[in-house]
Amino acid sequence: MKKLLLTLFVVFCFVFVSFAVETLLEEPVIVTSAGQSPGALQFTVVAKMVNLDYKFDKLYKVEDVDMSQFKTFVIVVGASGKGLGAAGIDLEVEINRVLALANKAKENGLKIVICNLEGASRRGESSDRIVTTLAPFASVYFVKSDANEDGFFTTLSEKAGVPMATFEMTVGLKDVLAQYFGK
């Protein structure tokens, strides 16, 4: 019995350590918006706080990016009609732009973070559509807690078997970044 417990403990520790190592993210990081809400720009404010090595453009196009230069791709999701309008694009064009980037990131072995930074205000038909479209690419979710009150992100992360980190306030993302990037 003792032996069995010891074995289980060793297996548990192994799984835990493997999981933790696997989900640890690396720099440099490439950041873009998916939906053109201001969340992506707010991400960069937090990224500066933890001295994250990142490059950001809310409208990166796949042909303009050398993904091999990066280790992690952060997609900050949030559909904004005003933001899309200002960029002169519609939701379909936006989704296709980010999908192309995600595919390229996956080919180059980058970890992909899907991040909701603006909480419940970026939940809705368009924002949810972006998230579910990108879900197959997710290595990890960073989610502001009030965006997950209905368990939407929990369901996605559990279904894909990828971790999810939540935070209460926007600035709380700082701790999540510090943890995941070992800062």
Place this chain on the structure above:
Amino acid sequence: MKKHALVVMLVAVLFTGLIATITAPTVASSNGMVAAVNNYAAEAGAKILEMGGNAIDAAIAVSLALGVVEPYASGFGGEGYAVITMADGSKYAIDFRSTAPMMATYEAIAEKGLKLSSISYTPMGVCVPGVLAGIKEAWLLGATLPLSVLAAPAIELARNGFIVDETFSQTTSDTYERLLESAFDFLNEGFVWETGSVFKNPELADTIERIVEEGIDTFYTGSLADEIDAFMVENGGFLRKSDLESYRAIVREPLHGTYRGYDLYVPHPPVSGPQFIMVLNVLENYNLSAMSWDDPLAIHLIQQALILGDVDRKAYISDPEFHDLPYEAFMSKEYAKTRLMLINPGKVFDKPYASYLGDAYPFADGSTYEEVLLEQLAPVMSSARAVEESPSTTHFSIVDKEGNAVSWTQTISSFFGTGTYFKGFFFNNEMANFASSYREGDVINLTGGMRPRTTICPTVVMKDGEVRWVLGTPGAGRIVSMMVNLVVNLVDFNMPIDQAIRSPKFVGYSSYTDLRMEEGFPQSTLDFLEKILGHKLNIYAYPDLFFGGPNIIAVEENGMMIGAGSLRRGGSASAPEF
């Protein structure tokens, strides 16, 4: 000393919460009423009424409070217009619209390698702010309480903070990129202010206190003017102390128009009082009360009249100190008949809107439409342009228990104006309301000292000499559409004020080739407008701030006042509980 003690006592009472007010989206009271786009601001005005202040006192308190709770929509860096009707029969229109700084010229902008359209979000886009000069004129006209008392609610809100509402959060979010660059200190440690968080602005509290202590003139001729001058020099703006020193708010009698037996008191140019009256003059010829609010024919007729009014606005509305335009002829019933003749009840306009420009000049001598049309005069210069404007600006309405009424609209133009943040407030970007480049004969060419044209339209409606409704709205180019929608709802469709505000709205505006409507009209109405009358529809979700955020106070025959806040912006009415 006695006076000082009284002030201290009044302020103490204000803060101890002994003053009771009732605040809700719709409120009824016979003790006075304030309706605004924000509950804190409405409550600030109601507190002043409860303390014994009159409508002008309350208006000053609300104006200052709005600058705190909606720093994105108005404040010391902005301007506006107020229409006041006093119970003794006197009526005032206070024009505290901004003026172009003298150094601001097309040449000066071009020398920097820029165009007027590209300076909107820089200190160069700032015009001379008029809000404090407007407050001073209002105070001189009839306030009864000292500025220190009237400013107390605003100082308290700025110092102790208030809960951020959805509009505050959304506008911050929509403008985040610009704010991050130009107004980091305004943000919540670099982030968007979220709904439910507490916003404090101690810097603005200090600024208000300083203005109370040093007097309003400090902003125009004193030490604060020096600091504004230095700030603008350092940041490349055109505004100088000399512009502030020469700025004056202008007090006139409001313009007067009528609609189906009601008297409307509206602003002069360079804002849209004449345009509002012109559209109503056209509509007066139709029996709209035989239709309903959702009748496609009524919507069509109103929308087409609005387009004609807006086409004419571009020719007949400008700063009257700089352009002698026939705006009184533009407001005449006879001229309206010539515009009526252009509207086809069964079909939309089929030519570019600018080609429908009317000629109001011949009506300046009182000629009838038959006489004028027989003479067939040539049209005047048009300056049509298409600009997408933000639903910014703010409005409030006040009636006190004596029957004094104030309708007050103030703005910094776009939400957050230029984004130029100074001592807790934002400077306006009114420069964008001048022509984007010099055009021969245009009435809105950028000219130093001139007031730019906008569409605000604070209004007092009277019946048989008594105040009936006080109303107004933010909403940029949609303001006159909203105002006409409201008056037709109230007068022709006999709606109570909350229903008049709530009913879905539509826009007639010469910059839009489509018919923009809020959700809520029956499908049969939409089908008829599209398939029979030929409108291209553009449907917005309901409610949408795009259409404006009006508030109204109604005064019933028994003296009961009913106030309704701005549904589309989370506003409230507030009344004192004596």
